[in-house]
Amino acid sequence: MLGFDFSVFWQIGQAVLSGHNPYAVPLSVYPPMMTLLFSLFALVPFQWAFPIWAGLNFVLLLDVLRRWANRSYIWIFFSPVVFTLMTGQIDLLFLWLASWTTTAGWQSIVCAALLTLKPQIALIVLPWLLIRWLRNSPRSLSYWIMLTLAIHTLPLLYDRSIYSKWLVALNGQLGWRFAVSSGLFSLTTYQVPVWILILLSLVIAVWGLTQSDIISRAALLLASPAGLWYDSVLLVGSAPAWLIISWSWLAFILAYFLKNSVPLASIPLVSLAWQLWTNLSLTRKKLQANALV
Amino acid sequence: MHWFRIEAGYRLIQDGLYRWLRHPAYTGLLLIYLGLIMALGTWLGTLAALVLILVSILYRINVEEEMILDSFGDEYRRYRSKTWRLIPGW
16 A cells, blocks of 8 residues: 555556557556656656655645645544545645645636646536636636646647547446545445445535535545545645544445445545534624624 | 656667757757746746656666667767767767
8 A cells, every 4th residue: 555556656657658658558547748757657666766756745734734724734644635645646736736726826827727737626626726816817717728728739749649648548447436526426336326426426516616615525535436545635734633633534435345435535524524613603603793782 | 657668669869859859859848837837927936846857867867868878879979979868968
């Protein structure tokens, strides 16, 4: 398990540097531009690359916790964070990018464009942001579209058939991803009809997008058919650390014994429940204060 | 996991960008990364990334060139004497 996911990225990078098809590597489903960026990892042997990557991830995590979670460093023990660090996944890098999208200025546009390099994360973080830009800052939205197109066009200079290779690789993996997703779609394990899940997910997603960015992240994580357990790192700072961290380990243990990812869907659900309860308490307090006046 | 190797049938390419640079792919990688990191606006990050990426690329180039020298010998020595490594002038 240690460094397993990173070994896939390293091999993809190795394939790119050697001029081979990066999608010939098993489990390679990242967009073409990401496969080019993975080639940085493959410049040095795996036994050097992984510790460097793990160290960089840890620094990025500390930076996110400093800015996003009120210096609450206890989040290091959040089970998806531990899993991401151990396997060498790239979600902490994307968490770091996501943390800059809420700032003003062009850094948010650059980071939002880079988030599209991992579509599973982009589906969770970007819809809320893009709707806000559409309403309040159409110029930011148009810059984002141009930058995103530029980023994803670049790999065509390297290989004109790279996108058809990617589609072939995606085709072979989508069914499998559905069953191991850590949102509502994990219920397909218990033969819940897909149309019910699609309907429920749409309702949750649309509702989530009308709420705050934290609520929308938890809602979209729950509704996403592609989100995996480690994508829950996006919930860092979304509820009290003691609640989410302990719940995440409980869910992990349950998932381990049940041998499916259904219990992991409860992590965004708990975050969502906490947010709603907090909002409800605030509204009640406001109403009481108004009544006193 | 495989590191890289020179397979049977490989030949030394000396035309196109390779007429001037021995490792244009690494030049491209360096430019992509520097562009992305500079766009984030962190100068300290850009400097740290430049050092880390440059050291990694130079390490890889050294290992690769040793292997190519073993396979292509004098042909590569001649090619190396009239080309730059990564960027024009260097």
